[in-house]
Amino acid sequence: MIHTKSQQLFERAQNHIPGGVNSPVRAFKSVGGTPVFIKKAKGAYLFDEDGNRYIDYINSWGPMILGHAHQPIIDAIRAKAEDSTSFGAPTEVEIQMAELVKKMVPNVELIRMVNSGTEACMSAVRLARGYTGRNKIIKFEGCYHGHADSFLVKAGSGVATLGIQSVPGVQSYVAQDTLTAPYNDIEEVVRLTQAHPNEIAAIIIEPVAGNMGCIFPATGFLNSLKKVCIQNNIVLIFDEVMTGFRLARGGAQELFNIQADLITFGKIIGGGLPVGAFGGRKEIMQHIAPLGNVYQAGTLSGNPIAMIAGYTLLNELNTNPSIYQALDKKTKVLCEGIHQILEQKHIPHTINQLGSMMSVHFGAHRVVDFESAKACDNTLFNKFFHHMLESGVYLPPSAYESWFISQSLVKEDIQQTLEAVAHFSL
Numbered sequence: 282m283i284h285t286k287s288q289q290l291f292e293r294a295q296n297h298i299p300g301g302v303n304s305p306v307r308a309f310k311s312v313g314g315t316p317v318f319i320k321k322a323k324g325a326y327l328f329d330e331d332g333n334r335y336i337d338y339i340n341s342w343g344p345m346i347l348g349h350a351h352q353p354i355i356d357a358i359r360a361k362a363e364d365s366t367s368f369g370a371p372t373e374v375e376i377q378m379a380e381l382v383k384k385m386v387p388n389v390e391l392i393r394m395v396n397s398g399t400e401a402c403m404s405a406v407r408l409a410r411g412y413t414g415r416n417k418i419i420k421f422e423g424c425y426h427g428h429a430d431s432f433l434v435k436a437g438s439g440v441a442t443l444g445i446q447s448v449p450g451v452q453s454y455v456a457q458d459t460l461t462a463p464y465n466d467i468e469e470v471v472r473l474t475q476a477h478p479n480e481i482a483a484i485i486i487e488p489v490a491g492n493m494g495c496i497f498p499a500t501g502f503l504n505s506l507k508k509v510c511i512q513n514n515i516v517l518i519f520d521e522v523m524t525g526f527r528l529a530r531g532g533a534q535e536l537f538n539i540q541a542d543l544i545t546f547g548k549i550i551g552g553g554l555p556v557g558a559f560g561g562r563k564e565i566m567q568h569i570a571p572l573g574n575v576y577q578a579g580t581l582s583g584n585p586i587a588m589i590a591g592y593t594l595l596n597e598l599n600t601n602p603s604i605y606q607a608l609d610k611k612t613k614v615l616c617e618g619i620h621q622i623l624e625q626k627h628i629p630h631t632i633n634q635l636g637s638m639m640s641v642h643f644g645a646h647r648v649v650d651f652e653s654a655k656a657c658d659n660t661l662f663n664k665f666f667h668h669m670l671e672s673g674v675y676l677p678p679s680a681y682e683s684w685f686i687s688q689s690l691v692k693e694d695i696q697q698t699l700e701a702v703a704h705f706s707l
């Protein structure tokens with residue numbers, strides 16, 4: 282494959298943008314090489330500036346669940362934009378969006394729109410602190426809840442990819458209020474709650490982690506967390522930025538039949554535009570301004586173009602729930618195929634898959650938390666990544682990220698992907 286234009290653009294970008302990118306993982310720093318610059322995408326395919334085509338397994342890190350440039354979304358955005366792109370005043374489409382989310386996620390009683398998953402999680406934690414009058418939170422090692430100060434402690438995603446141990450600029454008094462426990466370790470959570478009685482405002486978790494690869498909650502773990510929260514008057518926050526509307530209409534809450542107090546959303550909720558949201562129990566949500574004094578605001582929050590894009594996508598998911606079975610089925614075919622080929626090649630690996638989220642880790646051990654994810658062979662992952670890229674398959678450029686499958690992916694794409702895996706050699 283020729284990447285001349287991407288190389289030129291990357292060089293040019295580095296003169297103006299830190300590292301040449303507006304979000305660190307995109308820089309290919311851990312896998313090495315030059316990031317491909319994308320020109321356009323349609324359905325399951327990305328096309329770069331050099332004219333190369335890739336089967337896309339990132340799907341904008343989640344939002345493109347129905348594939349790129351999905352026609353009803355494009356049409357809805359076009360039509361809405363004719364009426365102007367922002368008002369900074371309330372609109373009906375915001376109500377439609379809230380009503381639809383409440384239908385899909387029934388324990389959301391009130392919901393506030395923001396502009397990103399980071400904002401959603403940051404605001405949910407502020408709300409939990411304001412509601413409980415406590416300062417500390419518990420998060421899990423390898424989970425990533427965006428780049429607000431409180432979350433940049435033992436974080437996954439780009440923080441893990443770049444191997445950043447502690448983030449300069451996060452004041453120590455902020456970081457010390459973030460307690461961490463290994464994912465799936467309920468004993469440690471209990472120990473922390475006992476060591477800090479009446480000090481913990483919230484436990485925040487990705488109910489299926491997608492920022493250290495894809496990691497599942499152990500059986501009963503989420504239920505145990507909920508019990509601990511009830512016993513200690515702690516607000517349970519599910520970060521469903523990745524899992525929301527992806528694993529089921531009602532996200533991980535529906536899949537595991539468990540209800541958090543607050544839920545954060547991002548990615549799919551914006552249909553590819555910058556949207557996040559947080560919502561949940563009215564008793565807590567009514568502390569948000571202007572009902573209460575926990576302040577949170579945004580000029581572009583509830584932006585009409587972003588709302589119509591998200592609404593159009595959610596509406597399609599809501600009316601066609603069979604999409605979720607279809608996604609699960611094709612993701613399983615892909616995972617089983619990759620597993621068989623790697624096994625034949627005697628390459629030790631773990632493939633974690635749930636619905637349309639999955640990841641491939643290289644190593645002989647099970648991958649159940651951040652420690653086991655970190656113990657994998659990332660040098661091999663990097664080699665695999667580049668082999669796949671050169672074969673026209675676009676994977677996340679880090680072993681600490683989940684793959685996201687779209688409804689546009691067809692049998693032939695899976696076949697081409699498996700052929701590429703078959704040609705991989707150590």
Ligand code: HOZ
Binds near residue numbers: 425682
């Ligand atoms: N932190 C994102 C994935 N977990 C990557 C965002 C991006 O580069 O777009």
